[in-house]
Amino acid sequence: MESTINSNMAQVRKIKIGIVGGTGYTGVELLRLLAIHPNAELTAITSRGEAGMQVADMFPNLRGYIDLPFVDPAAADLGQCDVVFFATPNGIAMQQTRALLVKGVRVIDLAADFRIKDVATWEKWYGMTHACPELIAEAVYGLPEVNRAQIRGAQLIANPGCYPTAVQLGFMPLLKAGVVDAYHLIADAKSGVSGAGRKAEVHSLFAEAGDNFKAYGVAGHRHLPEISQGLGMMSDQQIGLTFVPHLTPLIRGIHATLYARLTASCDLQQLFETTYENERFVDVLPTGSHPETRSVRASNQCRIAVHQPQGGDTVVVLSVIDNLVKGAAGQAVQNMNIIFDLPEHTGLEVVPLLP
Amino acid sequence: MESTINSNMAQVRKIKIGIVGGTGYTGVELLRLLAIHPNAELTAITSRGEAGMQVADMFPNLRGYIDLPFVDPAAADLGQCDVVFFATPNGIAMQQTRALLVKGVRVIDLAADFRIKDVATWEKWYGMTHACPELIAEAVYGLPEVNRAQIRGAQLIANPGCYPTAVQLGFMPLLKAGVVDAYHLIADAKSGVSGAGRKAEVHSLFAEAGDNFKAYGVAGHRHLPEISQGLGMMSDQQIGLTFVPHLTPLIRGIHATLYARLTASCDLQQLFETTYENERFVDVLPTGSHPETRSVRASNQCRIAVHQPQGGDTVVVLSVIDNLVKGAAGQAVQNMNIIFDLPEHTGLEVVPLLP
């Protein structure tokens, strides 16, 4: 096989990129996207456990595209990067971010370290002491459809969680317009199993999660405070949210089914279309539609439909994303593009895979 | 292979059984259960299209258990049966039921012909004129946990739909106790693909329904009036229901996630346990549980958990069944057992298949 690495890439502005923790699903997904991003120059991909191994030996889909080994974090000179992505478990980025920011490196954390503004809330839900609470305030929550202006100048991006992305984009038009009872919102969300990461855990085994469906975390899920914080900033009412996540036998995909009580009459279709008319990655479907998760598979798209069943006072919003793309790595690249003033869809022109 | 047919079946009271329409999933599931039911004597399995073919040639899982061919409906002498099951599309049973009842044959319809008491509502949702509206009143809705006494003496059973079974069993304790706002109920339900039947349709193909998740019928689904009717009979309030079904890449299984607003304080766990303490086929899980669809796979069990997230005023009920068993064929056999005064679990002692 001829390699395609580094072909056709002359004379384009290059962004030097480091990835910390490249062995999980958000890591390999970043690599899939950055491998053909015209402005990306991958400099270092770190892994404590796999240092020395070729990345493409672990992820053979990258053969011919990524010709780098994993390097030990201690050996990687990340300070020379323009941007570093943390595709690590929670609690890692917060330990290394300050040193990078000091050197002028932009940091995009795909984990949760900088998502919650209230430190005590974060520490309660994540069960650890925050290593750099003083950075939380300056971190920008990287949901472009909400925060594009602040992202542009940000040094530190807290890339949103997968459920929070699907749920916030679905509720935003209703909350900004103030047409629903914000205190009794319901988000019934379903996720593919890749959302649990590439960790060896019994409940994520094929023979456990396959041909099976269940709710989990009904008493409380870490994404609840993140979503509540985001919804709260969209509304001038007090927010109340019941969030029920479910595990579904998909590899990729989140489907959020959102319920709210209407408090004012409103052309819902028009409201949603207007809200997102200039957004490249949010697609409001025609009246009566039911978005499928596969219609966004492998892409950074969010597709949304809004319904008012039987003309009653309950509005139903259906919102789908690929949890690894718009819910993680794709949104991170979108944020990088905004920061470096590239067209927002650069490297993200992936047509969803159907079937 | 030695055959096991007709072994060990002497000296037990036998019920002569006919099945109309044995080529769909509810048909083969009836056969799976009746093949080892100690009191069942299968007399005739009809199919217009497959007459003459051995049943076990179409469904090789039945080899060694069912040694009958499909027979043409015209040739089958169903009048000699004790009971006839209709495992047919909607609109068939209503054409043949009167003639059978006249001969003293009990009829259990697994389709929807006799489920809705209001004829006009039925005709609107099912798009046809009812052939015997006068029989609707005498048909008993075959949900044993609600109607056991009437089922005992019934001539004609309307076997409930799959979604309606899971949703009604989940809401019943709350509505009977009168502790929720019955006018704003939400049922977010997820079904495996076998719920669509064994019909050749594009949307049910493996490459369409696999690795994909979507809502459907949000504007209105045929099970909505059936569920609303049932919930209405449990409550002295006016009922309002938002019902959103979803297609999930399972073969079997329904997971209903139910939401209601509490209007009175109540020990929810106690309420559910008390309601179902004498029910063989409804299992209330301990506080904090999340029932999995596979925990009821292949069995007639319904498993339920009740939650009150963050101690708020929204109650969340999780209810799972196997759509082909408790949601169809198993419940039909349960009804037959009740009618013929057998122990209710006769022939239904199937341990769920996990994994």
Added chain:
Amino acid sequence: MESTINSNMAQVRKIKIGIVGGTGYTGVELLRLLAIHPNAELTAITSRGEAGMQVADMFPNLRGYIDLPFVDPAAADLGQCDVVFFATPNGIAMQQTRALLVKGVRVIDLAADFRIKDVATWEKWYGMTHACPELIAEAVYGLPEVNRAQIRGAQLIANPGCYPTAVQLGFMPLLKAGVVDAYHLIADAKSGVSGAGRKAEVHSLFAEAGDNFKAYGVAGHRHLPEISQGLGMMSDQQIGLTFVPHLTPLIRGIHATLYARLTASCDLQQLFETTYENERFVDVLPTGSHPETRSVRASNQCRIAVHQPQGGDTVVVLSVIDNLVKGAAGQAVQNMNIIFDLPEHTGLEVVPLLP
């Protein structure tokens, strides 16, 4: 929910049963089968890690059927059992078997400790020193279709592996008749993911094994010497086998596609039917058939078809089993039935689950 435990079980001869290692898939499958076995009296189910936990809390499909906690191996009085099943990783049974045999307890090992007669071969493939090589000779390889007579009087059963069961039953008629070149046999075998057990390993994750197909262990797999040993005993020629296992996105099921070169003309269909005419659990399908794995799902059946494509000199045998039943727990129960002189299908009358 009413419990069904211990109902209707008076006045039948009971076999006291212990299970060592009840937390894996072969363990829960044994429990599924034994829960409704009329002669089974479960006495102890051990687990080092889960001692004290109710079995049905780990496996909710068993709620209402199994009312025992896991007990610590040290605390379990297995010496009072009539039979002990080892549903443990390789290397456990060999440490405990002698002590049980001394007390007159029959032992059925579902792992590989006693399957290979040549100790050096076993130690090479399993990477450990055998703890009781002197017991290997007296262990009976528990494939009833080959060894029924010896099983009847056995104290110690080496229950066959899943691949070995499917492959040996498929090749046996050809080798016993001496009609193929036994030195160039090919077994192309495909297994569902439950065959890897309930171990937390990355390659068995839903997002790794789902929507994916691969061969593994082509250079050598532990089942190769077991199969070769078995085939060798069926043939008076020297045996040569190429064995290629594949991982397929099934939960349960093995499909073995077997190839051999014919060296004599032969009515293959007749040969296979005659070989298995008295076998309850081997079903030879009609000429031209293609057995599906789901046609045996949840059951102890093996279904086989034999083909001679284009009338050439290559014979193709298709053999399917449920890897957890005929390939593990079901065969173990079949062996127990033989040992205790029960009808061989006792407790194994499970109609396969389709769909």
Added chain:
Amino acid sequence: MESTINSNMAQVRKIKIGIVGGTGYTGVELLRLLAIHPNAELTAITSRGEAGMQVADMFPNLRGYIDLPFVDPAAADLGQCDVVFFATPNGIAMQQTRALLVKGVRVIDLAADFRIKDVATWEKWYGMTHACPELIAEAVYGLPEVNRAQIRGAQLIANPGCYPTAVQLGFMPLLKAGVVDAYHLIADAKSGVSGAGRKAEVHSLFAEAGDNFKAYGVAGHRHLPEISQGLGMMSDQQIGLTFVPHLTPLIRGIHATLYARLTASCDLQQLFETTYENERFVDVLPTGSHPETRSVRASNQCRIAVHQPQGGDTVVVLSVIDNLVKGAAGQAVQNMNIIFDLPEHTGLEVVPLLP
């Protein structure tokens, strides 16, 4: 959502493209690839049944990328195209090809009409009379790794079948080198369900093909003569092939496991690497590898590994492709690129999707 249609596409040579039959899986896959092919100008997509419907309404993954309706074949002016792809059932292309060739339009048939050189053989396997047998001789079999030179000047391309692509690429090095017994080749091939197309058929339903594995067509499959013809042209020996296809619960992917008897000693790894060293779309994996279907998902790659188990005389080749890409639409685009003298990978730089 902003549309991305027609962005950034000025000043590049454009190829006017027509697609006949755009509603099946090979059709939507062509559209996925051509939507971002820099030289593609989609002119017409025909469908008899769906004329007037927006393509993106049927395939919502294409929203924002394809802004064309299906047109009736009678109304489409395909004569103005540079190239027309037939993504139709067998027997359609042969009726329309002559008229297009006369107008100078290149034709690439993704169906089987022009794959078999011997008309009688074709008519036997496809069960119809060929409409233009005189064109068969001039059709070039579009497997670039075999026929690149002839493809370059071709007017009419017979795009290979999915199984034939995986099997021929796997056997080619062995046959060209003459190191195996060509008369006793075995191809044990496994396909995802999308290989059956987007036709409403019972055996392709999710509840039929899911969690199930089976062989089919063992007595004879239409791809057998196509593969045999191709292998025959690679070898100077007489060819004999046993071909056993299997249906596996994947959406996409083919895994061919190939067996041959070695007749000469040979460095197999070296042979394969040398054969494909200049091929962009064939990747020979390192010694000891097991290619996974997902490692090529969504891409035009074929990945191959070669084994010689236990150093015996049986060689095992593992060959994987995405049946809809290298096995259909991607190979068709590769052929188009060759014909129009574009870099062969233009528009095909899709990194495989893992997980």
